[in-house]
Amino acid sequence: MPEGVYHFPKGFLWGTATSSHQVEGGNLNNNWSRWEADGRTNGSAAVAADWQGGRWREDFDRAAEGGQNAHRFSIEWSRVQPTPDAWDEDAIEKYRAMLRGLRERGLTALVTLHHFTDPLWLSERGGWENDEVVALFEKYVRKMVDALKGYVTLWVTINEPNVYALNGYVTGEFPPGKTDVKLAMRVLANMVRGHAAAYRAIHELQPEARVGYALHFRPMVARSRWSPLDQWMRKIRYEGVNMGFPTAISDGVMKTPVGNFNVPEAKGTQDYLGLNYYSTDTVWFDLSKASQLFTNAGYPKDADLSATGMIANLPQGLYDSIHWIVKTYPKLPILITENGVEDFDDHLRPRYLAQHVHQVWRAVNFNFPVKGYFHWSLADNFEWERGWTQRFGLWGLDVETQKRIRRPSADLYEAVCKENGISSEMVRKYCPEVFEKLFPS
Ligand code: IFM
Secondary structure: OOOOEEEOOOOOEEEEEOOHHHHOOOOOOEHHHHHHHOOOOOOOOOOOOOHHHHHHHHHHHHHHHOOOOEEEEEOOHHHHOOEOOEOOHHHHHHHHHHHHHHHHOOOEEEEEEEOOOOEHHHHHOOHHHOOOHHHHHHHHHHHHHHHHOOOOOEEEEEEOHHHHHHHHHOOOOOOOOOOOHHHHHHHHHHHHHHHHHHHHHHHHHOOOOEEEEEEEOOOEEEOOOOOHHHHHHHHHHHHHHHOHHHHHHHHOEEEEOOEEEEOHHHOOOOOOEEEEOOOOEEEEEOOOOHHHOOEEEEOOOOOOEOOOOOOEOOOHHHHHHHHHHHHHOOOOOEEEEEOOOOOOOOOOHHHHHHHHHHHHHHHHHOOOOEEEEEEOOOEOOOOHHHOOOOOOOOEEEEOOOOEEEEOHHHHHHHHHHHHOEEEHHHHHHHOHHHHHHHOOO
8 A cells, every 4th residue: 555645745734713703702793603693603602613702822822732823713793893093902902812822823824804703793784785885994904904914924815705796696695685696797797896996905004914805715517517408507506606816816707697897996905815615516407597607516326425415525626626726816826825625523624624735736746836724714703604514623612611522534644734734644543435546556
């Protein structure tokens, strides 16, 4: 049997990713808390992982002891700017304390400025539907960068703007629960403008900053190779889901299946691309899905599925996504800003993790400029409309008692981070079922 280690370059960032509303608890002034109060989610983020109560300390300890050298978290806009005219300096100081906490533990910070949640006062003004949001977001970003720039140089302006727009305005699963593709694209265009304004503002305040956004990228295949209709639907869905932000940043024109939006200010506004990869979709024509432009998506029949079927373990898609970035933006640094799987009993996660890390290694081995990998997530956290029904943590969380429960995947990821690579020994120990795939004889 072949033995060996797939090593990564020195200085590669190994981390986990989290977001404010999903871990903090006590966020009662944003659109998601209202969505939860309206009974639109499976449970609430009232306590979450209690980072507001200070448990970020023990979780940062876990990350550092687990060999991680970076962490991605987000700032809760509604917390630091509770009303349009007021800043909460204590809240800002808490984020400074967290950043000091990362530094003391030797973890590089990657800070997200917008991760799905909006202050209620913003939602009441129409949120990202209202063009005013661009200036409002820039004002908030300026305040945060000024306050935190002593601790952070790596910024994510907006997390998964495509998911925000599509889930909030096409499928209606996220607030505000609308189903209007054209409106979704208007929202996305405002997010592009907000990102561009933030990009420039951050560079003005901190010239050494590295600024990007996190794209949820879904590779797609048509269900039938022979069906022109499935092929066509694949194209429409692929462009609708994936291409809005990337085209805006390449060309200054956001291209979507329902029209183009001129956003010249967005051209070139990225220093790296953050890639969130979870799975690859199989797409087909579906007459009943008019609101989704007659497209539907699922997974192959024999797919290696997560507990609730939301994610299929299709690691090749991660390599393909990286390859797409390299072809689209040659030489642009890439961070895998999220990758992970929901798996309460941790039967799938070890092989999912090993196989995806292996695909990142394949990309790095071709000299593709991938600079880091952030697993989603450190401990279980509040999973939006799915609430607590899905568990993405390397560590489990008992929400009632706040006890963290170490999963075998935490051991595997620790071994990967400490080795700066993935070895045959690790694969044999944690996921022998995929040994032959990763170390073929
Ligand atoms: O939990 C989410 C995160 O907030 C955004 N990306 C996908 C994750 C898993 O669903």
